[in-house]
Amino acid sequence: MTHSQQICFVLNGQMARVDPTDTHQTLLQFLRAHPDLTGTKEGCAEGDCGACTIVIGQLDGAEVQYRALNACILLLAQVDGREVITVEGLQDKSGQLHPVQQALVDFHGSQCGFCTPGFVMSLYAHYRNQLPADRQSLKNTLAGNLCRCTGYGPILAAGQAMYGYEAPEQIDTVSLLREIQKQKPLQLDAPGIDPTQTEQLFAPTSEDELQDLMHAHPDAVLWAGGTDTGLWVTKRLSRLPCVILLHKIESLNFMRETPDGYHIGAMTRYSQLTQQITEKWPDFGEVIRRTGSTQIRNAGTLGGNIANGSPIGDMPPILISLGATLVLRKKGSDREIPIEDFFIEYSKQDLRAGEYVQAIKIPNSAAQSQFTSWKISKRFDQDISAVLGAFCLTRDRDKITDVRIAFGGMAAIPKRASACEKALLHTNGDATALAKATKALAEDFTPMADMRASDQYRMQVAQSLLHKALISDSPVYLGKSGGAA
Structure with a gap:
């Protein structure tokens, strides 16, 4: 099969064809090197701050689906066959601001301005997808955009008002996207830091291609969304000899x-x-x-x-x-x-x-069981878990006939709490059973201690979540039977 060595995408309504010289180049690096596309900023290079937010369009039948992404951890090769919209692409041909931009101006939603392009693009994706403009929906959309000036109030107000402006004429990019769908599968070969070594990147479109590539390159890195592997490139500065992108495999x-x-x-x-x-x-x-x-x-x-x-x-x-x-x-x-x-x-x-x-x-x-789960982290939004507990209980009247309990953050792997489950099985989950199950957690786990939580804190949280799960599920505690806690 022949391959394309050229990355092709639609950039702000125009066809772009790039001959890359680095398989590790991110979309943000590409944009920042272009003198007319420096509105997209680098704040963290790890997908946390949102200053680099852009919008990607992907052909879905006769329509284009839009979503906001972080350009800092998105490889340039991942936008092959897609549409890329940056903050520079929102004004119309006459220079008229997009409703999102005008609302931010009118509601004074920018202070130092460094984070503003990212907020604009997150709100633009919200606007293009016609999502609700209530404060909670907007907070969900903007949780990944950080403003060091703490100007969130005016930004939220602008988001609530943006649908009140005259709707702009949108550029139809369907025909351009259909044209580049005909491209051959992408394969990039570029010299590494050591000029005697070649770094390769593949973007197969089927599982058959993927399997052949994995056979030919057994040490290749499989790249899914890149939310973790992207940091290998931007933070560890790793050089990966061979990368296989998976995002084009529809199956x-x-x-x-x-x-x-x-x-x-x-x-x-x-x-x-x-x-x-x-x-x-x-x-x-x-x-x-x-x-x-x-x-x-x-x-x-x-x-x-x-x-x-x-x-x-x-x-x-x-x-x-x-x-x-x-x-x-x-x-x-x-x-x-x-x-x-x-x-x-x-x-x-x-x-x-x-x-x-x-x-x-x-x-x-x-689906027939009672399922509960809680994520415990230092920040409520956009943070890594210190402990995550998941509880799935099946009852026949009062008796627990099946129980599956698992925790993350309590061991070197995500793990079932087998001793805890055994202490609860065939009981009604009353105070005696709960006490035994709580004690059994110490048999199941020796928690780790790190920057997110101490081992003692993790154990205490796990025990508390177990109590919460049993109390929320149990007829004994809910007063649905004659038992007492």
Whole structure:
């Protein structure tokens, strides 16, 4: 198969074709090197502050879907075949400001101005998607944009007013995007820091291509949303000899309900999951809402969070509690395992040579149980968990007939609380059973201590969450039976 060595995308309504010289170049670096595109700022280079926010458009049938992303951790190669809109692209041809920009002017939403382009672009994505303009919706959208001048009040007021301005004429980019969809699959070869070494980047469009590439390049880094691997490049300054981008493989991006439960592709983004998950499991949906920022949820994927194997990842404890399984695929075969068996030890997962996480399955039985989950972190929004507890209990009248409890942040891997579960099984979850289960947590975990929390704090939080889960679920504590706490 022949490949393209050129990155092609639509930039502020115009076709852009770039011959890259560095496979690690980020979109932000590309924009900042262009004299007319320096409105997009670098504040943190790790996807936290939002100063680099841009909007990406992706063709979906006859329409373009828009989402805000952080340009600082987005490889330039990831926008191949997409539309990129920066703050410079919002004015119309006559110089008229976009309603978002005019509202920020009218409501004095800019102080020093450094963060302003990022706020503009987050609000612009909100505007393009016609999301509600109430304060809470706007706060959710802007949680990933930081203003050191603390000028949030006027910014929120501008967001509430932006729909009141005359709607602008939007540039139709569908035909341009259709044209570049015909491009050959992307493959970049560029010299590394050592000129005798070549760094490669591939963007396959099918799982067959992915499997062939993994066979040919067994040490390649699989790049999903880039919300973690992007920091390898921008913070560690790592040079990756071979990268395989996964975002163009449509067969990895899906969510469907089957008679057996939910079947979710590994490349399904958090923002694509939120609505359906929230309807089924509200606590799960709330944890997703608090995972990173809007920009991070628009990039990060469920499979990426699992494959990363972090002991403080938010998704694995919840999926363990819900009894989820993983579909691990390599050329010629699939393997399905319980998700708790995937995590072996710190930074080691049960992935065999040539395998990748293809999908996640959540069984229907989980929907029949009482599920609760809580994320504990220093900041409420956009922070990494100190502890995440997930609890799934099934009752027959008062008796607990099945129980699955898992924690993140309590061990070197996301892990079930087996001794705690045993203490609760076949009891009614009364005070005696709860006391035994609380004590059993010390058998299950020897918590780590780090900058986010001490080991004692983590254990105390885990015990408190266990109490909260039992009290919120138990007929004994809710007064639905004759028992007493």
